Amino acid sequence: MSTSNQQHKAGDLHFLKRLNRSAILELVRRTPGLTRADIATQAQLTKATVGAGVQSLLNQGWLREGELQKSSGGRPGRALHLNEEQHVLLGAEVGVHGLRLVACTLAGQVLVSHHEHLVPTTPEVTAELLGELLHALMQEAPVKKRRCLGLGIALPGPIAPNKPVLRLAPNLGWRDVRFLELLRPHLPHLEGTWLMDNEAKSAAFGELYFRTGNIPESLVYVSAGTGIGSGMVEGSHLPLVTRGIQGLAGEIGHTVLQPGGLYCHCGNRGCAETLVSGWSIRAALGIAEEEDLIESLLPRLDEPDVQVTLRRAGEALGVLLLNLHHTQNPSEIVLGGSLTQLGAPLLGPALDFFKANQNRLLGTTQQVPLRVVQDSTFIAARGAAAQVLASIIHGSSDLGDTFF
Amino acid sequence: MSTSNQQHKAGDLHFLKRLNRSAILELVRRTPGLTRADIATQAQLTKATVGAGVQSLLNQGWLREGELQKSSGGRPGRALHLNEEQHVLLGAEVGVHGLRLVACTLAGQVLVSHHEHLVPTTPEVTAELLGELLHALMQEAPVKKRRCLGLGIALPGPIAPNKPVLRLAPNLGWRDVRFLELLRPHLPHLEGTWLMDNEAKSAAFGELYFRTGNIPESLVYVSAGTGIGSGMVEGSHLPLVTRGIQGLAGEIGHTVLQPGGLYCHCGNRGCAETLVSGWSIRAALGIAEEEDLIESLLPRLDEPDVQVTLRRAGEALGVLLLNLHHTQNPSEIVLGGSLTQLGAPLLGPALDFFKANQNRLLGTTQQVPLRVVQDSTFIAARGAAAQVLASIIHGSSDLGDTFF
DNA sequence: CCGCTTAGTAAATAGAAAAAACTAAGTGGA
């Protein structure tokens, strides 16, 4: 979401009504099967208010009624669930080596996905191709019959705050791209909320927002691919993405880990990316740009020079994770990106270092959950779709008016 | 503020009323001299609603009317200001070398302050002394005649999230201290909101919250003293403090800058604090614990070994600042703590490094405002007082009911 | 002096949630 801090919050009755409808929808989304009575308790609203709110959400197709609950000595409540048949969310990621597209339900379940390999080209050509692919995706059966709520695009670089501009994508060679504007002419009939964000931030958002049950208070997604980026989201009810004044929050690949170290493409020395990233591994092992890094390395994991290179990179990754722990201290860390496919030779040293040191300061034994995503292909695209949904439920999107 | 994420937000009419009153108060606090009409425009409320809200805030002593504004072809509006005569906020910082106390107005103006030097002792003894000093502070003329809204305590270590427990204060030798509970018996008659937070987080909060006019969207306060800590606040209307799941957010002193480097007191190697901190400078120059670091160094700034030590420490500080820029990317950085008194020999290299590298990634010339606080003695204490006010205006404190 | 503009207040209205009273639908015990 490229939107940011609104003016000071005040509101009228209409605002209050919508706030409460959003709260109801959000509660059911996070805890499927709640009854009206449960909602009334948790949201601190009266049964009457909840009843009216649920009714209109049912009427508009956001919710559906489920089975009767077990009785505990009284009338059993009726379970409520998201109505996942009605709407669809579109998400896409523009990556260095390809386009990833998803169409998913309100619960984040991917209905259809598509991965198109391609070599980096201009924003205009990319937008045209993405437009065609999205158009094709929308023609597929499970998507076509649903109402589309909007489209989110994840991009590999910092996004300007408050306006949808990709400031820089070093690995694509792009700068100051208004990608949504380029895409719009190719999808003239796609209504709903359109937004774009950095891929790691979208991924982080989706990982938190589509979670049900026990929801962490904050989450950092570390994207380890050609470069290294991260995204932090905070707040379990409406996750807030940390962007920074220039969109540079989470650019952990350019934190300095080795003052006076190797030169980075950014011009500084000793950046984390000079130690751990797709390009630093290529450079260390002399792997050409044309070859697929992962495919060329997977058969060579036993070779000593590969092992040494990956171990060193892994140690640097471990330092990055620990530094994240001591600066953001998220409730959960999710590690994704193409490099995770290299497995233990890279990740072993990283996780070992992190686990060995994460409790030094407090002297406790609490472990911060750290999950490695093996296949992170569609995570960012799905996250961008999540951001669309959130902007409708919590934001100022007109689509939120259908709650009434 | 040691409170965190509430349950999902829904509300009744009372909640709405209070939200709007808070918004009005907040607008006047941030922009003194607004008229009712200005507020109606900015808060998107009608004149009637604003009029009623202002009236009750006037009645309760939160606001006062000021002079008539210049007319622009119609009836001139009446300026509104915070009523600073009515209330007082108390803040205190427990530091390694002393206790700092302030009493300040709603606008953050310090009415009375006190700095008590002392050597670290037990939490119990410290609480008793602080209780006496606060009691004395409250007897002073400008404080005594006002209604006290509460007390905020800033402490030099990570605070547990959601509960007021100081988990660890390495430089005091404290662990798991419920400081408010220890203090309570010594101030039985002090009503209002009590809270505690980490000193860098309190400082950051205060620096943002008491700002008027053009308010940054986020701010990081870096506290460079015996150790190095930082606090980040985000959101210009209600600043949100990043705490982390264990309260470790902002512990930048324990980010690793030199893998395999010197041993830190935390047991890890190459922490930032081994390169730049009060204790690392003491260690490098052989300055005993009993001596005051700053006083012993100020006359020696010309000595070559001192210069080399401070330059190296400064360079490490510069790396820390740059890493902050690439992880949080705050709108503004404020650098405080006792080490800033060492001036150019330490700060020169730090600021040079930061300024030389902060624009590498985007290739722009935008400078992130970086302000060095020469005398940061009462910043954290004042920030803790700010947190008290914020918890009343925006939070669930009963004192917020006086808005009606 | 008078039309015009803007600030602020007062009275009437609309609309939201709450409160109270109700119906619905189960339990369990006699």
Next chain:
DNA sequence: TCCACTTAGTTTTTTCTATTTACTAAGCGG
């Protein structure tokens, strides 16, 4: 089977808040 009891959910009435509309207040400029 009946019936007291419990909990879920709805309907009706009431309360409360912001809005709307109409008004008064107070300046400007011709």
